Amino acid sequence: MTDPRQSQSIFTRGAVDLGALAARNTAAAQRPAPSDTPATPAGANVIEVTEATFQADVIERSLTVPVVIDFYVAGSAPDLQFSPLLVKLATESAGAWVLARVDVETSPRLAQMFRIQNIPFIVAIVGGQPVDAFNQALPEPHLRQWIDAVLKAAGVEVEQPEDPRMLAADDAMAEGDLEAAEAAYRKILDETPGDIVAESGLAQVGLLRRTDGVDIAGALGAAQAAPDDVAAQLLAADVEVLTGEADQAYARLVALIRRTAGDDRETVRKHLVSLFTVAGPDDPAVAKARRALASALF
Template sequence: MSGAVDLSGLKDRAPAPPSAPTGPPSDGGAPVNTTGLPPVIDVTEATFQTEVLDRSNQVLVIVDLWATWCGPCKQLSPVLEKLAHEGGGSWVLAKIDVDANPGIAQAFGVQSVPTVVAIAAGRPLADFAGAQPEPQLRQWIAALQEAVAGKLAGPPSGDGEPEPEPEDPRFVAAETALDEGDFAGAEAAYNLILNSEPGNQQAQAALRQVRFLARVQDLPDDVIAVADAQPDSIDAQFAAADAELYSQQPEAAFDRLVALVKRTFGDDRTTVRTRLLELFELFDPAEPIVVAARRKLASALY
């Protein structure tokens, strides 16, 4: 797997499904749920943060990424549901239809279904793909619960003092992807936040930064020289401005595009103006260099 919650480097933190069964199957009893948590939930992009990431601060959440057309999913999902009900809410099974929720699938970097991911404290703990026999699943889940024992808040009890607000796991996932250079995964993770909170300014600002960083990764070394030799090429000027901004020369980047605004007309001028405004949004609007550049842009336009 790869993406905003790339699990490839985390698999050693909890055991993978064992190669041979080591425990007996359940006797099929129906335990009473004393935790107050539903053992099986259907999750969408709009509820992912609350039902998966936030809930994983209380108990282990095992995410079942499935599709209606997937044959192995029809074998695996009922077994997971059975085990979740047996668990009585001590862990939660979150079922996600990847076709109906492509943003989640992209954020997880899902390449095949079924894919199962264990989440604790907002972070991926372990994962596997494909159907697994019930005894192996039992051992895997038991090992995961042992690994997180005492590290989560536990199901809500209705008494005691409130827990301090944890770091937002949605942003943790996005920032982890960004730290790993996974710009597509980071963008997917921030988009997942914005799907449920379109007005989240922190996510909007971070998404702009990610898109800029992704854009500058493959710029050639001679990008500024090329732009200087092609003063009327909008694409060349955009690339050079990106390079200048990335190399901590924002005034040069802004001046380059203001000059281009002066040399263009009609739709071309609108395109250049729009790109310049996008670059302004990467900064605090009160930054003196941005204020000065806005004045220059206004003068160039009028």
């Protein structure tokens, strides 16, 4: 598992022997914590961890629930700007995972064990072992993706909450404000490249723009009268997708690809792929049409 921004993993710098650390801390964990050590509330989603409490609060706890460690320096920029985001997501998780905060200045042995060179440094512990880490402040969408991947690796069923950015984009398109919808979908893709839903939404905006004010019957009739007119066939395919006849649209363009060459063929291919994006990759009709497209091209 890697994080969404492909930041450096702890595994590229040697394994972390948590077992050795646990053994070394067993006696310390059994001693009462100093009076200035923050208490560890039972069942809390956000806890402060020290060298003395690391075994119980992180290693043992991770046997039943994923633990994400936030190594920080009190009052530093990451502590003030990034750590609150982790706290927010941990609080929202309703116990699906626990955030363990470790001040590297007061717990230097933990920092040494994890070979921490800079902060923020975030590591996920599952089943008593580190499974992934990153060492840079991530935007909230990427952080959510990383946490979801950690939970899935731990066998936790992840319920995807509704994305308010997507809801706003969909609302704009439903209201016919294509400019606002396009801007919203592009913003999502800037923040979360490859988001399939946003790509589909953006493709739908393009489809609606191309078919705005088009006479459906007239477009289909023009395509029937001129089977080799590329522009007419593309518009007819758009109309068919818009009216729920996507299978027919795909077949139309695959057949046109078989009859064209050069730039015309590439234009048709790109248009067909854009229509696939409208439906999304999981649509059975898209899978079937992709096979037909591959056959027509090769």
